[in-house]
Amino acid sequence: DAEITQSPRHKITETGRQVTLACHQTWNHNNMFWYRQDLGHGLRLIHYSYGVQDTNKGEVSDGYSVSRSNTEDLPLTLESAASSQTSVYFCASSEFLASSYNEQFFGPGTRLTVL
């Protein structure tokens, strides 16, 4: 079955380190998204991509970067991890459908702790 996976599921790192969270989907979806979830804030969009080589900033993009070299993967990089980036991170994907509804499917989430 097609799916969307995230790795690692849990990560503890130190302030200042570079961290990369992986997201992989097997649906061949063009659209991919990264959200972060914090208590009292719901989910907020970090970055998104509508296809290979396309990336866009979301609402809370400072301190994060993404790159899209193939359809299946959208890794999220924290260049220099900060304690404020302790959060649960969700990846999502959806198919590009002209003038039609397309559901976003979410990965299981990665819990990141920055000490």
Place this chain on the structure above:
Amino acid sequence: AQTVTQSQPEMSVQEAETVTLSCTYDTSESDYYLFWYKQPPSRQMILVIRQEAYKQQNATENRFSVNFQKAAKSFSLKISDSQLGDAAMYFCAYRRRSQGGSEKLVFGKGTKLTVNP
């Protein structure tokens, strides 16, 4: 910018009874989708129900139904015959409808629902 507001941080309901979760939103768009997502302790985001703004009829999925008031920009979720498995965080979300359907989701802060046996 679009915003979604959930004014009830926590709600509780007795098993088998009915509960309504509130959501309001702000947008200048006329064509959009509204969603309710459920997030159980497993953290998985599960789509519960979807409403298209151009449809006047309220969406229904089994025990879940919505009350969509477009003019008031209100979108509440009613859970009937509540079950223990309904206990979760519930998120209201908005998405602009556009050709290609690529628009990102805007979420509310969530309502934690407790179901008491």
